[in-house]
Amino acid sequence: MTWISKSTSALGLLLFTHACYSAHEHSALQAHRAASLSSLTTSHGGVGVISSLPLDIAIETIVATFVITFGLVLGTAKLRPIQWRVWAGQIEREGEEGFKNSSGEVDRDYVGNPFKLLESRPGFVDIRRQRQEFAEWVKGQ
Structure with a gap:
């Protein structure tokens, strides 16, 4: 692998790690929010809200996957x-x-x-x- 492919793959892995961390933080915050809302809504009879992953985290994950793939393809030998x-x-x-x-x-x-x-x-x-x-x-x- 050349230094270009290695650095591209490393950048992709960094983006992917950040996307995973952001998804984990989002799910932890949503679980905390749901727990606090459930304690409030059980006394009032309401239903908790479930939200999906934000669009920016999903886009970052897809872009990171493409950057990693591109870096690996750059480093492959000639067929x-x-x-x-x-x-x-x-x-x-x-x-x-x-x-x-x-x-x-x-x-x-x-x-x-x-x-x-x-x-x-x-x-x-x-x-x-x-x-x-x-x-x-x-x-x-």
Whole structure:
């Protein structure tokens, strides 16, 4: 993650923390108000009032969520191709340079040429030819 994405995420977390604290304070004040009103209304026969969360706290929560999401998206790595052959072609063309992260280090999922194992494996084994060579070797002795 770059410093821009980290600071954006931190700002979003700060906003979200403030929104949570404001919601908690609002609910605590409403509970206190309801308790004090219920003691007054029980003697007079009235009904207590229940209020919802204020609009500014709800908007702050939504904005904080979007800021956190934006900060996390800024810090994500570049997406890799979905098709394996395209990804392998990118590795062969670009090498390690194409897989460096924002700090200049090679990503840990970089494995080099994915076709290296296929290119270095032995060819198919011809059992019949080997059996014939062995039979000729036995006859020769």
